[in-house]
Amino acid sequence: MIPDQSIVPPLRVGLAAQRTPPPNVLVIFGATGDLTARKLVPALFDLFCESKLPAPFCIVGLARRAKSDAAFRAELRASAQRFARAKPDDDSARWDHFAPIVCYHQADFDSADGYTRLGARLRELDATRGTQGNRLFYLATAPEYYALIAERLGAAQLAPPGGAWERLIVEKPFGSDLASARALNRQILAVFDEAQIYRIDHYLGKETVQNIFAFRFANTILEPLWNRNYVDHVQITAAESIGVEERGGYYDGAGALRDMVQSHLLQLVALTAMEPPVSFDATAVHDEKVKVLRALCPLCERDVDDIVVRGQYAAYRAEPRVAPDSTTETFVALRLAIDNWRWAGVPFYLRTGKCLPKRATEIQIHFKPVPHPLFARVVGNGITPNVIALRIQPDEGIYWEFAAKRPGQTIQLSDVRMDFCYADSFGAAPGEAYETLLLDAMRGDATLFNRNDEVEVAWSLVTPILERWAQSPPPEFPNYAAGTWGPDAANLLLAREGRAWRAP
Numbered sequence: 305m306i307p308d309q310s311i312v313p314p315l316r317v318g319l320a321a322q323r324t325p326p327p328n329v330l331v332i333f334g335a336t337g338d339l340t341a342r343k344l345v346p347a348l349f350d351l352f353c354e355s356k357l358p359a360p361f362c363i364v365g366l367a368r369r370a371k372s373d374a375a376f377r378a379e380l381r382a383s384a385q386r387f388a389r390a391k392p393d394d395d396s397a398r399w400d401h402f403a404p405i406v407c408y409h410q411a412d413f414d415s416a417d418g419y420t421r422l423g424a425r426l427r428e429l430d431a432t433r434g435t436q437g438n439r440l441f442y443l444a445t446a447p448e449y450y451a452l453i454a455e456r457l458g459a460a461q462l463a464p465p466g467g468a469w470e471r472l473i474v475e476k477p478f479g480s481d482l483a484s485a486r487a488l489n490r491q492i493l494a495v496f497d498e499a500q501i502y503r504i505d506h507y508l509g510k511e512t513v514q515n516i517f518a519f520r521f522a523n524t525i526l527e528p529l530w531n532r533n534y535v536d537h538v539q540i541t542a543a544e545s546i547g548v549e550e551r552g553g554y555y556d557g558a559g560a561l562r563d564m565v566q567s568h569l570l571q572l573v574a575l576t577a578m579e580p581p582v583s584f585d586a587t588a589v590h591d592e593k594v595k596v597l598r599a600l601c602p603l604c605e606r607d608v609d610d611i612v613v614r615g616q617y618a619a620y621r622a623e624p625r626v627a628p629d630s631t632t633e634t635f636v637a638l639r640l641a642i643d644n645w646r647w648a649g650v651p652f653y654l655r656t657g658k659c660l661p662k663r664a665t666e667i668q669i670h671f672k673p674v675p676h677p678l679f680a681r682v683v684g685n686g687i688t689p690n691v692i693a694l695r696i697q698p699d700e701g702i703y704w705e706f707a708a709k710r711p712g713q714t715i716q717l718s719d720v721r722m723d724f725c726y727a728d729s730f731g732a733a734p735g736e737a738y739e740t741l742l743l744d745a746m747r748g749d750a751t752l753f754n755r756n757d758e759v760e761v762a763w764s765l766v767t768p769i770l771e772r773w774a775q776s777p778p779p780e781f782p783n784y785a786a787g788t789w790g791p792d793a794a795n796l797l798l799a800r801e802g803r804a805w806r807a808p
């Protein structure tokens with residue numbers, strides 16, 4: 305019997321290779337800001353150059369400063385020149401095709417009139433450019449404006465004509481603790497349905513993060529090993545070599561726990577530890593991720609004192625827009641436990657920080673030592689247990705480290721690596737996360753975004769740490785020198801359990 309090609313098997317839902325999104329207008333709130341200049345516009349221009357944007361498609365940049373369309377386009381050209389892969393100066397004709405799809409809308413987030421004028425402009429674009437009433441609102445603004453803009457969008461009744469869609473992308477951070485995340489969810493959900501809301505964590509758009517799905521669920525040999533029977537522990541490191549640079553104002557109010565652990569690192573834990581979803585549609589994937597996050601053992605006050613380490617690098621307090629007596633952490637290390645059948649008894653050690661020796665994000669699966677000391681007589685206890693490492697960035701790839709016999713008449717073992725490197729295997733480094741995420745939101749695929757319960761359960765793990773830290777004085781800050789792997793306490797965290805961090 306010839307299979308019916310029109311039926312998509314459930315396991316392939318969400319995996320369609322290339323689907324051009326339908327026509328739409330992207331409205332960027334905060335269009336004169338840093339995120340738009342460094343990430344969004346370069347991503348959009350690169351997508352345009354690769355013919356991946358829908359047609360028709362328009363971008364409306366909204367911000368407070370008065371400026372003409374021409375001035376706005378000139379600024380965006382300079383940003384694209386600096387940050388996009390395709391350089392407008394190398395091919396001006398391409399930029400000249402792109403520029404007319406961009407326009408500027410001056411408005412204050414708080415002004416009802418600004419939204420009324422926006423509605424008129426969107427209807428005009430639908431009529432003159434054929435964007436079919438579909439709207440994607442991107443909140444590239446400071447977090448305190450998210451709820452206000454959602455509320456004003458609702459009040460302005462910009463709802464598109466029947467059949468068209470309206471979606472909202474909300475930038476990170478989503479809340480600053482459990483209570484504020486819940487409140488923000490409530491406020492936005494009063495206007496938009498969950499299916500319309502796309503909470504961004506740009507880590508999820510990275511090719512290497514998506515490849516965790518492929519590596520784990522498209523390869524038979526891993527599944528029998530990926531559990532407490534074979535895995536000794538997991539280490540996840542997200543290291544930055546730079547300090548806060550110009551972001552001191554934001555960072556000093558946030559810190560490493562909010563900025564990195566609550567979002568990126570817990571996402572990596574969820575993807576590493578989740579069960580295979582029944583399909584790759586958003587609901588199935590979110591359900592499995594939430595199950596892992598719910599299984600993380602909550603931390604009581606004593607746990608926070610014992611298994612969460614905070615650090616601050618030496619010159620932090622002298623950075624621009626950082627308080628001279630700041631107690632903000634620029635480094636966190638912690639030990640998590642997942643209370644479920646697959647992972648009971650397997651510690652997950654997480655660390656992240658600024659001014660560390662290198663920029664590297666890596667997930668390492670450390671396997672148990674061999675049970676029978678067959679080689680002990682010749683090599684002593686020096687056999688290193690196997691490690692599989694997923695290099696999220698840079699040098700994106702995966703390596704497996706195992707023992708091999710050195711050539712020669714005596715038995716001597718060495719650790720060797722099998723290394724898969726994206727750039728070598730696929731001929732190019734992976735694309736930018738924002739490109740993937742923008743297209744997914746236009747297509748209505750929320751798999752790589754955060755659902756409301758996912759954000760809240762991540763905050764429910766992190767909030768007791770914030771509360772404990774607010775009550776107890778920090779250790780002697782600063783407590784680590786730039787260019788080191790954080791305070792000694794981070795090494796002790798593993799050493800007292802007979803383990804050691806392994807540099808990515």
Ligand SMILES: NC(=O)c1ccc[n+]([C@@H]2O[C@H](COP(=O)([O-])OP(=O)(O)OC[C@H]3O[C@@H](n4cnc5c(N)ncnc54)[C@H](OP(=O)(O)O)[C@@H]3O)[C@@H](O)[C@H]2O)c1
Nearest residue numbers: 334335336337338339367368369412413444445447475476
């Ligand atoms: N920058 C990044 O790399 C990055 C990375 C990850 C996440 N994020 C998140 O992305 C969001 C935006 O960050 P950003 O760095 O782009 O911020 P930003 O540089 O401070 O930009 C803020 C934007 O908001 C506009 N704005 C502020 N108040 C306004 C008002 N009342 N009415 C209208 N426009 C107003 C500003 O326009 P005017 O200047 O014209 O007033 C500007 O366009 C933040 O939530 C941040 O956490 C940023």
